[in-house]
Amino acid sequence: MWGDWDLLPLLQLINILLPLGYLLAVLGYFALYVGDPPWGRRSVPRWTRFLAVVHAAYLIMAAATFQHVPVANVWEAFTFIAFAITSVYVILEWRLGSRATGVFLLTPAFVFQVLASAFISHTREVEEILQSSWFGVHVTTALLGFAALAIAGAYGMLYVLLYSSLKGSKVGLVFQRLPDLDTLGRLNWHALVFGWGNLTLAILIGVLWVSGLESRGEIAGNFIYDPKFLSTVVIWALYGACLGGRLLFRWSSRRLAAISVVAFGLMLASSMVIGLFLESFHRFG
Amino acid sequence: MQLLLLGVSHHSAPVSVRDALVMDGEDVLNLLSQLDVGCEPLTELVVLSTCNRTEFYATVTNLQEAGQALCEACEHHLGVPHLGDPEYAFIHRDEAAVRHLFHVAAGLDSLMLGEHQVLGQVREALAMADRAGTAGVLTTRLFHAAAKAGNRARNETGISRGAVSVALAAVRMARKVLGDLSKQRVLIVGAGETGRLVSRHFAKEHTASLTVINRTFAGAQDVVASLGGTARRFEELETALQDADVIVTATSSPETIIGRDHLERAIRGRRGQPMVIVDIASPRDVEPAVGKLTDVFLYDLDSLESIVAQNRRAREKEIPKAQKVLERELTHFMEWYRGLQVQPTIRALRLSFEEIALQEAERHAKHFHQSEIELLQRYSRELVNRLLHHPTARIKQVDRYTSDGMAKLVAVRDLFQLASEGPAPRRPGSKIAS
Secondary structure: OOOOHHHHHHHHHHHHHHHHHHHHHHHHHHHHHHOOOHHHHHHHHHHHHHHHHHHHHHHHHHHHHHOOOOOOOHHHHHHHHHHHHHHHHHHHHHHHOOOOOHHHHHHHHHHHHHHHHHHOOOOOOOOHHHHOHHHHHHHHHHHHHHHHHHHHHHHHHHHHHHHHHHHOOOOOHHHHHOOOHHHHHHHHHHHHHHHHHHHHHHHHHHHHHHHHHHHOOOOOOOHHHOHHHHHHHHHHHHHHHHHHHHHHHOOOHHHHHHHHHHHHHHHHHHHHHHHHHOOOOOOOO | OEEEEEEEEOOOOOHHHHHHHOOOHHHHHHHHHHOOEOEOOEEEEEEEEEOOEEEEEEEEOOHHHHHHHHHHHHHHHHOOOHHHOOOOOEEEEHHHHHHHHHHHHHOOOOOOOOOOHHHHHHHHHHHHHHHHOOOOHHHHHHHHHHHHHHHHHHHHOOOOOOOOOHHHHHHHHHHHHHOOHHHOEEEEEOOOHHHHHHHHHHHHOOOOEEEEEEOOHHHHHHHHHHHOOEEEEHHHHHHHHHOOOEEEEOOOOOOOOEOHHHHHHHHHHHOOOOEEEEEOOOOOOEOHHHHHOOOEEEEEHHHHHHHHHHHHHHHHHOHHHHHHHHHHHHHHHHHHHHHOOHHHHHHHHHHHHHHHHHHHHHHHHHHOOHHHHHHHHHHHHHHHHHHHHHHHHHHHOOOOOOHHHHHHHHHHHHHOOOOOOOOOOOOOOOOOOO
16 A cells, blocks of 8 residues: 555565566676677567666656655765666667666676665654755665766776777677767767756756755755755766757867766765765765 | 588588679579579578678589589589599588588678678578579578578677678778768768778768878869769868868878878867878878877777777677577577478477377366266377378378478477477377366
């Protein structure tokens, strides 16, 4: 029953099965990368799509059962990140038909899901602010955006790898198995557009929501000076400049790939620095 | 009836002998129409003729006589006696003949391991025989099975992966950098033999444009006349460089014709769009320093040959895997082939009916008393005997050594979905569950 605890056994079962599902997907994509066996060409992408649907159902059921979007603590956020990476990958694979990069993207999703499944503890006892539907939309778009930008970083890395392999006429596994340079460039571009679009939405929704809360006196302080907000805006601007460069000045895929790797590195570094050394109102659990 | 393969290939005969036996589609049709196929000793015949092999796949009632007839036909129609010469020709029968054709279809027997063209030639050979009316049940099934085996070997193993010729490697490298070549503009510099070959490969990719430049303008015109595209004069080279995404050079110029400064000017307006340059001339046509330019991918003959050698080694490693795939297909085909005999067909038919009768008796056993079950079994057995009495007698009259007889056996097997050995027989004392 929605909103009742009856779904708990099912949620627990899916929580145990999800890492296994991800493991199967990673192994399948690994087989596709190494040997491209015919059995895997359809079944592995189908399995991953099914996994994304099951994961989405799990998150919806968890949200209904615990009455908040399941990102109220780190482990809930981890399973959401795994879902976000997988769903963005599934969309890109469906749009561009490239199966050879799945192993690189689903492996981090698998790691996130293993950690989430091992340590997750859902609770109804979360702050009131985290139960807001604004919060749900803000975090969902933000995590989808960050996942897509992380994927853009991964594709950027693969682009650089293949670029140097092609420049040096090396025909190893990277050359044999990765899609062509043009496809990698397009995957990188699509991931950037999707990620930046979601991040833009997340920032807009977040700003509107927090402004409303501040004006009603429900939270204190000025979010403008929040380090996480500031760093996100800087990163957003950096990616925005990157997209603008492509659209206005026809920047090359190589430049875009390099920038997405650097920007992803900055994104990771800033999150770590803020998480470890600075105070932010963006916190989980 | 036996399956006979008589042929010559690059493994058995020198090029002079092979060349003498090469037939185009029309030659094959002529030969097939003039042979007395359908009567003893030759009941079916398919001729596979490529630049490296001429092979006759026949179903025969008498090996000696059929071999003789084929040799005489070759001598008469082509004027070459070599097919009967054991020094050049090879003969395989039944399973060995099937295995050989499967290997041929998979490209394992080709000069260029895993090449694709032969698969089309196998299909074409059957189509020719079909047109001439010389293909029958066995050869049709054999060639279909060979095409399927060849396809599977290519799809399931790396036997056809990677380019194994310099010209193809040039196309693959361009595709690896630029993706879909149908959107790319290709410039070929040099209209010699290599230039023509590369042009042909790029033309197959339906590139956005194909431009050929040659010192002799007529040479360039000659290439584009057959492939489509534009011929330009050698003096226009620098302008043409600016309009190309892929440049292939294959001239016999003693010095380089494209320098770094040419390319720097050419790529200025490209805004980082990658450009592929393939220099397959010896000595080089393109200055090696061009490869240092950002977003310019330069491949020379050495790098392409090294890629080809790596691909060739990789394909060779895949041979055992491909052979396994072919053996599975061979087993499958041979089961069907061996099943095309009168007694196994009758046995399979009876076993199939008895199995159905037993299953039905089992299904209804619960409605009968224990003492009646034996009666039920006897009834079902006798019913099967009565039903199959006439068909069995007719099948016994079938002459499997004729194409018509074989077609009847195939029809019986297809109609009743008989496996080659039929369903596993039940143990004599097996009981019906009550």
